Amino acid sequence: MPSIETEGLTKRFGSLTAVDHLNFDVEAGEIFGLLGPNGAGKTTTIRMLASLISPSEGYARVSGHDVVKESLKVREIVGILTENPSLYDRLTAYENMEFFAEAYGITDRVERRDRIRELLELFDLWERRDDKAGNFSKGMKQKLAITRAIVHNPEILFLDEPTSGLDPKSSKDIRDLMEELSRRENQTILLSTHRLEDADRLCSRVMIIKDGGSVVVGSPEELRNKIAGTPLLEIRLRKADERIVRSVEALEQVSAVSLDADPGRMLISLDDVEAATPLVVRSVVEAGGMVLSVNVVEPSLEEAYLKLVGGDSE
Amino acid sequence: MRIEKALLVFRKDWREISRNWQVLMPILVVPLLFTVAIPAAIILIPGLMNAPTSSTAFLGLMVENLPGQIQAQLSGMDENQVMIYVMLLYFIAPFFLVIPVMASSVIASDSFAGEKERKTIEALLATPITDGELLFGKALVSFVPSMLVTGGSFLLYSATVDLLTYEMFGRLLLPNLEWVLLIFGLAPTVSLAGIGLTVMISARVKGFKEAQQISAVLVVPILMMLFAQASGVMLFGPLMVGALTLVFILVDILLFRLGVKIFRREKILSQR
Ligand SMILES: Nc1ncnc2c1ncn2[C@@H]1O[C@H](COP(=O)(O)OP(=O)(O)OP(=O)(O)O)[C@@H](O)[C@H]1O
Ligand SMILES: [Mg+2]
Numbered sequence: 324m325p326s327i328e329t330e331g332l333t334k335r336f337g338s339l340t341a342v343d344h345l346n347f348d349v350e351a352g353e354i355f356g357l358l359g360p361n362g363a364g365k366t367t368t369i370r371m372l373a374s375l376i377s378p379s380e381g382y383a384r385v386s387g388h389d390v391v392k393e394s395l396k397v398r399e400i401v402g403i404l405t406e407n408p409s410l411y412d413r414l415t416a417y418e419n420m421e422f423f424a425e426a427y428g429i430t431d432r433v434e435r436r437d438r439i440r441e442l443l444e445l446f447d448l449w450e451r452r453d454d455k456a457g458n459f460s461k462g463m464k465q466k467l468a469i470t471r472a473i474v475h476n477p478e479i480l481f482l483d484e485p486t487s488g489l490d491p492k493s494s495k496d497i498r499d500l501m502e503e504l505s506r507r508e509n510q511t512i513l514l515s516t517h518r519l520e521d522a523d524r525l526c527s528r529v530m531i532i533k534d535g536g537s538v539v540v541g542s543p544e545e546l547r548n549k550i551a552g553t554p555l556l557e558i559r560l561r562k563a564d565e566r567i568v569r570s571v572e573a574l575e576q577v578s579a580v581s582l583d584a585d586p587g588r589m590l591i592s593l594d595d596v597e598a599a600t601p602l603v604v605r606s607v608v609e610a611g612g613m614v615l616s617v618n619v620v621e622p623s624l625e626e627a628y629l630k631l632v633g634g635d636s637e
Numbered sequence: 638m639r640i641e642k643a644l645l646v647f648r649k650d651w652r653e654i655s656r657n658w659q660v661l662m663p664i665l666v667v668p669l670l671f672t673v674a675i676p677a678a679i680i681l682i683p684g685l686m687n688a689p690t691s692s693t694a695f696l697g698l699m700v701e702n703l704p705g706q707i708q709a710q711l712s713g714m715d716e717n718q719v720m721i722y723v724m725l726l727y728f729i730a731p732f733f734l735v736i737p738v739m740a741s742s743v744i745a746s747d748s749f750a751g752e753k754e755r756k757t758i759e760a761l762l763a764t765p766i767t768d769g770e771l772l773f774g775k776a777l778v779s780f781v782p783s784m785l786v787t788g789g790s791f792l793l794y795s796a797t798v799d800l801l802t803y804e805m806f807g808r809l810l811l812p813n814l815e816w817v818l819l820i821f822g823l824a825p826t827v828s829l830a831g832i833g834l835t836v837m838i839s840a841r842v843k844g845f846k847e848a849q850q851i852s853a854v855l856v857v858p859i860l861m862m863l864f865a866q867a868s869g870v871m872l873f874g875p876l877m878v879g880a881l882t883l884v885f886i887l888v889d890i891l892l893f894r895l896g897v898k899i900f901r902r903e904k905i906l907s908q909r
Contacts, residue, residue: 414653
């Protein structure tokens with residue numbers, strides 16, 4: 324049984340269709356990424372899956388429970404990091420955690436205290452536990468909100484832009500945490516993000532949505548290769564000139580060469596990078612080029628993404 | 638309904654409110670005005686200056702129109718005593734309905750609309766707490782402090798009145814049966830009606846301020862009517878106070894039925 328399954332999942336706000344007939348499954352233990360430009364419907368999708376709002380059409384099941392008919396059960400087993408940190412500014416970090424831990428059913432006092440301590444220490448917030456959440460910095464609030472989302476060890480975790488506002492170290496901590504939760508605890512994680520490197524690194528599969536509809540689903544690798552194209556060869560020279568470019572272009576395996584604004588950088592499209600690289604390098608050298616470095620440049624998920632959503636992300 | 642979940646919401650809101658001066662100020666200052674400042678003025682000022690004759694004439698006219706039962710209470714008092722007695726025991730009474738309504742609606746708008754405005758509602762609605770538990774916890778946190786304030790105000794008011802008038806009347810004026818019924822019967826039911834209305838308004842608006850404004854527009858006219866009636870009701874004695882309490886119990890039931898219908902988590906989040 325998939326951990327999350329949707330069929331024809333749709334949400335309308337008046338005449339606007341925010342989410343339009345989404346069909347996707349997420350397997351247990353998977354980290355599934357939801358990508359898409361602003362207003363694509365990521366947050367709305369997550370809200371429906373977390374039983375916060377109900378679909379206008381279609382259905383979704385989370386761990387086998389219907390998000391409409393068994394909404395209480397769904398809310399018990401999922402954890403959610405909402406788009407806004409949604410913390411009580413007048414309560415301290417500890418009081419915030421205490422409230423949510425109990426709301427999520429951790430009724431035993433000692434267990435609750437230990438769990439909160441463990442998590443706050445993990446995020447370097449334990450020392451600040453008695454400070455009002457309202458006095459926290461943006462990133463600290465985000466970390467506290469993530470702590471809240473996982474306090475009850477949910478089977479399924481929804482994270483709406485988890486690394487927004489975080490410094491590089493904290494972002495890495497969160498990524499490590501997600502990997503650990505998915506690998507060790509077999510938690511299913513659905514995350515929405517604008518950081519394509521994160522999605523690339525973490526997700527076993529991503530879905531790109533636009534105007535509420537799914538554009539493509541697949542592993543980051545599939546999307547990179549299929550959509551952004553094959554890898555490119557990058558050669559840096561001490562000095563590049565037309566003669567070198569022409570001699571490379573003359574090779575049979577080369578389909579295109581571009582000389583970068585950066586004076587000595589050539590980007591070469593090849594049908595088969597591995598096989599053709601030695602030939603290309605030899606012809607550059609023979610044409611008198613002084614080679615500084617040779618690299619294979621993988622297309623990024625970003626390129627694939629930009630091709631798909633038409634470049635108007637962020 | 639799991640009562641411990643409702644109480645959890647209650648405790649959380651209680652903590653928040655006790656640190657929120659925007660909420661605490663009005664519910665502490667207004668009662669102090671009614672319980673200490675106004676009665677002290679009524680008692681002390683006529684003694685300091687001689688009451689102007691026009692007001693004495695007005696008072697005489699008013700006293701003539703009082704029900705016989707009260708006229709009997711007034712027999713043997715001098716003019717000054719009559720004025721103080723009628724003012725303190727009857728004409729101030731309606732203010733003691735303002736206190737619970739004001740307190741409960743200030744807290745309820747903070748608790749419902751305020752939580753929406755501060756965007757904390759989403760995480761709250763994501764928890765496995767049901768609509769009923771949430772509504773009950775929040776109604777309770779609006780009701781309990783407002784009753785504490787009302788009860789405290791009554792104690793303070795009785796003390797002020799008795800302290801300042803004992804010498805003049807030779808007996809304790811408060812508490813009496815009408816007042817006990819007013820504070821422990823009518824005030825709670827009126828307060829519940831205020832909560833019911835505020836919950837309904839809060840579900841429809843964006844924030845605390847807006848909820849307060851609409852409450853003011855809706856509540857003030859109702860209060861005015863109450864005002865006009867309450868002195869009369871007090872004058873007509875305990876039975877009338879009891880009857881009005883019953884009427885408000887019915888109003889409460891109606892309002893809460895409606896409130897439960899309107900309070901749907903889906904709606905609260907879908908609104909912008
Ligand atoms: N409660 C609501 N009422 C009306 N329209 C809404 C509501 N919530 C979302 N929308 C609309 O639905 C669309 C999708 O919004 P959503 O918040 O899901 O986008 P998103 O993909 O999360 O965007 P972002 O990357 O900016 O967070 C937007 O056009 C938005 O204006
Ligand atoms: Mg969003």
